[in-house]
Amino acid sequence: MRGSSRGAARASQEAFDAALAGSADGTTLAEELFAVTSVVDGNASLRRALADPSRDGEAKAGLARSLFGGRVGQATSDLVATVAGQRWAAERDMSDTLESLAVQALLANAEGTGRIDRVEDELFRFERIVAADPALRDTLSSRNTDADGKAGLVRTLLESKAAPETVRLAEQAVRVPRGRRLDRVMEAYLELASRRRDELTALVTVAAPLEEQQSARLRSALEKHYGKAVTLQVVQDPTVMGGIRVQVGDEVVDGTVLRRLEEARRHVTGG
Template sequence: MNGASREALASTRERLDALTDNTSVDAAKLAGELAAVTALLDREVSLRRVLTDPAQPAEAKAELAQRLLGGQVAGETLDLVAGMVRSRWSQSRDLVDALEELADTADLTAAQQSGALDSVEDEVFRFGRILATSTELRAALTDRKASASAKGALVHSLLDGKADAATERLITRLVTHPRGRSLEGGLEALSKLAAERRNRMVATVTTAVPLSDAQRARLGAVLAKLYGREMHLNLDVDPEVLGGIVVRVGDEVIDGSIAERLSEASRRMAG
């Protein structure tokens, strides 16, 4: 997002944080209602344009949202959405993207409040790894001919009783309403949001053999010092790295594997 949309999103994030700091607010219910509003505005393009039309008075747009959603969602959700449509958005789609992010953040907040945020982070990452190794599963979850309910049922069969409820809700929404995103991109975005709940960065660490708890702690401390922020480690094992370690933080890759050193030596010899 750029310009006005970025400012509107930042303001809305602050309102969501203030709202969910109140323990009387059911963050999981809030997430579900925000997701429903996201689906509505994603589907109803003309309505979305009206609610983001800069030529319309802010209060008029807020009143329209309140008339449409009143009685359909809780007061907290209604107030949050009304505040969003009062803001200025650079593009109408930015409002829907922001609502989607808020829904995911509210679910992650619910996980944090129950002490399950670390588990949810790990489960989202593990689901991504399973997806990467199973072309059949990926094909089933991205099949355009399959209904959203069928895809949701498949996710439920995979995660029910095996993952936190917040994990299942997050992945189900991603699979059933991808909104043009790839599954991999959506899962990565969820990982980043989860890390932001604790002001942490995410590092994907690939090693030839599993790290011990002590090694994991030392690596986390080194990366936190290097990047100046607490680091959440997503650990993966791949024998093809041939020893050493590969760390990816955002777009930056730190490759200390033997495989990479051998590859570099081959390139130099070929040159």
Template sequence: MTSDFRGASADAVATLTGELEAAVSGSPESAPQIAGDLFEVAQTLRAEGALRRFATDASIPVEAKTGVVGEVLGGKVAEASLALVRSAVGRRWTSSRDLADVLEHLSVVATVRSASGDSERLADELFAVARTVKDNPSLRDGLSDPARSVADKERLVDDLLGGKTLPATIVLAKQALHGTYRTVGVALAEYQKVAATVAGENVATVRVARALSEAEQQRLADVLSRQYGRPVHLNTIVDPDVLGGIRVEIGDDVIDGTVSGRLDDARRLLAG
């Protein structure tokens, strides 16, 4: 999500992320509360167009906007959360919808921080949940069915993940149900990227014909980490269509060393 912000909004998200990090670092136990508060505020701004436009209107004095925010949210959210929202409405935004999107992004960062030293496990679990949803049509349909309430869908998540994953994984899986992204899978993929970024990593999706051993995964991770200059977290997908070799996707970069890829290249040459 953060890569979509431009101009003033990009500046705002950078500053607000720093403020969030400072708040959470000073009081780690507050992270889950801040995460929940910011997500609820983001949802409120999306639902209340008049409030969102007021909060992002550059022609309105900052004092007026922060004052209204204090009246609306005072006593309903933690002081640290309120401070972040006040800071947010006092900034300039390229688009009015960016404010809600940034607050949701900050809620994800806070949730990742609440997992403390388990960021690697959190990233793995988010990937596993996304794969489970994708590979189970009945579950995917149940989580995307507009006729079902969000509360009902959250119960499905509890049944699926309760007692099996980190609390942060469950929190983010439930946030993914609220429709900010095109699908639950897309939301979970974005949340995993945030988890990796917080941990100082890149995320690589690796497609292979057979499962890699731990030693093979470590060698690949080491090679990619040297190439990209930072640790790389691997999402490995066993895909029979690969036939042989390996395909790696990191951001916009694709390294295709698969048999199927070479066959496709040959077909294109013949067709041309």
């Protein structure tokens, strides 16, 4: 996000955190925020009215309350009014923030029940399964497959095997990708999960499986480099250059060229 949207997103996040610290139920908040996001995405004139930076913030907040106050709970209504009352540099930034808060509400629910690590791992595994199966990927990404059919397929794949938050987020990703590729949606969800745990997630692609000691050394090197806890998500690909490739957020690290992690690479590859 750029300009005023950064401050708007921070203020929205603070209001969300306060709602969760109060009496707001994470699951209810998530469902209602997803619904509000869909309404805003589907109505261009409403989106413009709520995100117009030239309009008074109180007026925009009042509009949001009048539209959604009777359709959602008090906590959601107050939060949406706060989001709408901010000064957004772009309409998409506002709706992206609403979606982000909805995802975070589900993740907070998982955190409260001790499942957030499991949910993050299951989302990652689901994304890798879809990526490795072209037919499944095409079905879940196709505009010719109705949303209910996609969601039903996700439930068939995950229900009874995954945490309820995992199933719901995977359903949301295929139902309402909001113009993004499925893998990009899943990456966004995973980043939010990692942030929720105040950890970084490193996608580690290796030519051969890592031994436990090698994983520990790589994790230690990354934690020293980034200054915070790191979770490794390991994928095997025999074609990877240099034997290892590490991606942390948007930063891609090739083990053969990145000098600052050369020592860690030697530990991992044994050379």
